[in-house]
Amino acid sequence: MRSTTVLTGIVVASLSLAACTSSGEADAEPTATAAAEPVSDGELVVYSGRSEDLVQPLIDDFQEASGVAVEVRYADTTELAALLQEEGDATPADVYFAQDAGALGAVAKAGLVATLPEDISSAVDAGHTSTDGSWVGVTGRARVFVIDSEQVDQASAPTTAAELTDPEWSGQVGIAPTNASFQSFVTALRVLEGEDAARAWLEDMVANDVQIYSNNTAILEAAQAGEIQVGLINHYYWYRLESELGTDAMRAQLVFPESGDAAGIVNVAGAALMAGAAEDADAIAFLEYLVSEDGQQYFVEATYEYPLVSGVEAPDGLPEIGSLTNTDLDLSDLDSLSETTALLAEVGLL
Amino acid sequence: MRAPRLLDPVAASARPRRFAWGRATLAASAVVAAALASIPLVYLVVRVAGAESGAVAETLLRPRTAQLAANTVGLVAAVSVACLVLGVATAWVLARTDLPLRRTWTVLAALPLAIPSYVAAFGWVALTPVRGFWGSLIVLTLCNVPLVTLPTLAALRQADRAQEDVARTLGRSRTRAFAEVTWPQVRPAALAGVLLVALYVLSDFGAVALMRFQAFTWAIHAAYTSSFDPTLAAVMATVLAAMGVALVVAERAMRGRQTRFGSTVAARGTVQPVVLGPWRVPVQVALAAIAALSLGVPLGALLRYLGSQPSSGTVVSAGDVAADALTTVGLAAAGALIALALALPIGILAARHPSRLATGAESASYVGLALPGIVVGLSLVYFSLQVVPALYQSVWILAFAYGVLFLPKAVGAVRSSIERVEPGLEDVARTLGSGVAGTWMRVTARIAAPGIGAGALLVALTAMKELPATLLLRPTTTDTLATSLWRLTDISAYAAAAPYALALVVVAAVPVVLLTREAVAGATRVEEFE
Known part of the structure; x- marks a missing residue:
């Protein structure tokens, strides 16, 4: 039987089909910068690596406060990072809400995110957020x-x-x-x-x-x-x-x-603005909400995590975040995840 | 299962030339279907080809790859043997003895198909201390035995009893008569079942993950979800695909050597069944024990959690479950239709015009079954964004993924059902003035339809239980029973997850019961036409 030859033939045929349609990978895209005048379209897609029972009440609060319709895709943080890289520029996501600085760093490194507006990136103290405004820390764990x-x-x-x-x-x-x-x-x-x-x-x-x-x-x-x-x-x-x-x-x-x-x-959960949403006012409003007093208070009460914005008290019974934070370690050092x-x-x- | 050809193959090739056009169309459709089914493989080739050759070699040659391969091969071999022994024994008891309540036992033997392997594994983890290799072996065997039992049962019912009786009269023991006469007749069916089992075990992720057994899929999943360089994952998935192809080739080699032992008038159903006598009780105890382990353990664990207090914040309403159940059924049905559309040209070609092309197309269709769902999922993310971006994250791509993933089940059903239609019948219809198309519609399709329908049911059943590709490809706000189950167990909300798991088992039980009726009825139907 020469069926393997035919099998190979079929694979080659469909390979060439793929070659015709492939338009190259989406790597090395320049990082976009948020424009001066973002526009709202009343819709928002969030890829959430944090589970639905933790995040959905916060999303509901945001929807009620802002009137923006939010669609959330829940999956593992790392799975979503893999998905975002596979999607490249074609991603429907406006915001990536991840459980971990490393995953955010990897997505940022792949050139898939926009630089955050100053008021968002400066809301959180250095040491608990990105150094270049590519993502913002939301809670400490x-x-x-x-x-x-x-x-x-x-x-x-x-x-x-x-x-x-x-x-x-x-x-x-x-x-x-x-x-x-x-x-x-x-x-x-x-x-x-x-x-x-x-x-x-x-x-x-x-x-x-x-x-x-x-x-x-x-x-x-x-x-x-x-x-x-x-x-x-x-x-x-x-x-x-x-x-x-x-x-x-x-x-x-x-x-x-x-x-x-x-x-x-102490690691952080954080969020990034996807490159395609650089001018999406709804996405920016959502990120602002995450680092607002209301948003931070929600995480303290619902998830027992450390708030990262000054003025919001940590949950009772936890040691001071300052006593745990390692001064020799910068969170941006944690993006060497592939190593x-x-x-x-x-x-x-x- | 390839039923023996009743007519000399020469007769088929001596048909008039005017079939050539139809045949060319058929061959072209089969090639297109096979190409579509190879998308995941192509994706892997693109990924691996895009990587540095040094990195590929390094991944392939590291000791870890050999260790993972050994784990997976060991598990596949053990589960295949266990399913073969248990499945054939169960089918023989159901088909050949005076077992009481045979219909009930048949349904009980088939029902484990309705239990997703991750639900079964969850039950075993919750109620017993077994883990690792043995845990994976037990769970995957219990879930997959029906894939061997059902086709073997159908084949046994159609097998020629007279020859076994002749062998007995000539002094052969019951065991030798079975080994020398009956086994060769049911071997293709049993082996086809074992192939499905082996490919399933190769690609299963849920059960081995819960059992914490480090099989290849576990490592592929870990690599895809945690390393942001997809090369490692793609290389490992390619190794897995190669193992799958090896299995398909091996099964074909074993199946290919069969010969027809048939007589024109087969003796069926008229012969006295084997009297169990003193074995009546132990046999039933054994069947009951298998049912208790495969159905009782997972359902017991689910019911225990159903009775417990749901944790705060996760309240489940019957409406939520019903909505997810509807989505699940709709998507599974669409997947089954797509699988059927792809399978028809391949199956018809393989059954009626065996050739290298047919064999190649059929082999290509098996690729999806050997790959873990996450690989098929990512390949379709890639494919749909490149080719049909408008359909990305739509139900169509998801249904298409189901069609590709479970195509072999439909191809097998189409091929064996059409092979069972005696070409002589078609010739009679043609002689009586019926056209080519008319003959297909009124004779071939009609006789083959129930078997093909059973294949579609099997695809739908498997699609309902699919998880990893569903998670990647579903529309953002769409939930199926399986994804809701995942979402809730991921946060350990087992009480809230239990209703979804039960609903999934109940919904999946419907096609299983229909399939059992098919397996039981199949024999009588063929008899009518001989």
Whole structure:
């Protein structure tokens, strides 16, 4: 049978079809700048990497206040970053609302975003937003350890990433290598400790039988169920579960890592204005709303995250954001995500 | 499943020349359909070709690739063998013994098809401690066994009983008679089922992700969603596609060597069934155990969450679920129609005019099944933006994705249904003055329709459960049962997710029950025409 030849023929035929239609990739587009006089068309498309139950109430408030009809596409932050790059200039999105500085940095690097108007980019203090106005930080989230309090004492709990490679924790530590926040931690590790140390840490973790989960929620649930003793997550997942189950039901407990350790970095969720929406007044109004007092207050109450605009109080019970912020680390350093994922792939975690 | 040709192939090639035009059109349509079905593969080739060759080699040669490939191959092999053994055994018991309540057991054996593998995996994770390889093996086997059971059952019902009885009379044991006489007759059907199972396992993401088993798809998904350089993902997906092609070729090689054992008058249904006797109880216990594991565990977990208190902020109304169910059914139906339109020329060509072209087109149609949904999804994002930007993020592209993804199921059904129509019948109709088109409409299409319809049902059923491509391609505000389920389980709102999962299982059960009736009725229908 020469069916493979025919198969190849068919593939080649449809390849040439694709070649005829392909008009090249949308990379290296110059970054557009917001025009002086944005226009409103009363419609807005947001790609949200943050989940619907967290974001939709805020969207509803914005729709009511502004009269703009908002369509939101919900998916994973990283999946949307991949989608935005596949779409290039043809994207229907006006605003990208991401869970993570790294994903925003990657989309900005690909030349897909417009520079934000000054009043938006200056609303948030330096250190919690982009350095070049390509995106704006919206909320802060601290990286923490979650422990199973029935198996681990607060006193003997680990407080640095380095401790987790100890044989004591063999098979007992949960991580989510595909999760953007975990990847930001690894990037921080690379920036703070150097490439070799980061690689050594990851290899030691793999050798120590680190447990792989798909996301923060799964890790928290595993700690709550006693499946693992220690997990690496973002702080607000724990607070959300606590508000759902009640303080007494929390078998899982939080440990804030030592100040200055890569495991305890403060990351941000943020938003960017897509290049095609540079002159869209509705998109700009939405971004303004995110960093307004109302918008920030919503996140404090609904998601237990740190507000990034001065004048809005952080949720009760959280350590001061200033005590967690690592002065040696600039968030813009976290956009070297592709090096991080390459490293993760190399050590066999991706 | 390729039913044996009753007429000498020479007869087909000796037909009058005036068919040539129709045949050329048919061949051209088949090539176009095959080209459309190859879009995902083309996308991968474009992506890989655009990458630096050094990066491609590095990705291919790293130890991780070999490890992932070993994981996936091991899982595919284990699930295929398990499904073959369980499926053939179940089909034999259902077809050949005096099992009581046979109709009920048949439906129970088919119903796991209605349970998406990620829902089944969720049930197993919620209620049991099994994870990893064994967890994936159990869940994927239980979900996929019906893909072997149903075609084998239909083939057993049509198989020639008389020969098995002759073998028995000549002193063969029941096992040897089955192995030497019956098995060769049902082998094509069983193997075709195993191929679908193997391709499914190759491309499954949901179950292995929940079971935390690092299969190829898991790594492809991780690469697509976290590395912003798509080369790694594309290279790995190409490896997966190559594995899929290898499977199709292997199945074809095994299927190709069959010979017809038939006599003109087949003895069917008149022979006494095998008396189970003391085995009656253990056999039923075994069937009940399989049903309990494949249906009871996932439904048990869903019902448990349905009973629990929904978490704050996520209230689900019956209207929401019903609206999503309607969207799901509509999209699945559109997908099935598109798959059917693409499958008809390929299937007819393969059944009536076997040639290299037909085989090539048929093989090309199988590509989609071996690729994870996210690859097909991204390839259609790319394709629709390049070719038909106006349709981007419309239901049409999504339905088209379903058609491409599940095309092989429709092609298989079209081909085997048309092969089952004896060309002699068409000749009789022609002799009696019916035109070419009239003969097709009144004889061929009519006889083949139920089987083709079953194929379309299978496509619709699979499309209802599809998740990754749906997430990428759906219109921004459109939700299906599967995407709502994903959205809610992603935030651990299991109580709110449970109604969507149950609705999905109930909606998907409808085509399954229809398919069971088809498998049972298929035998009698063919008999009428012999």
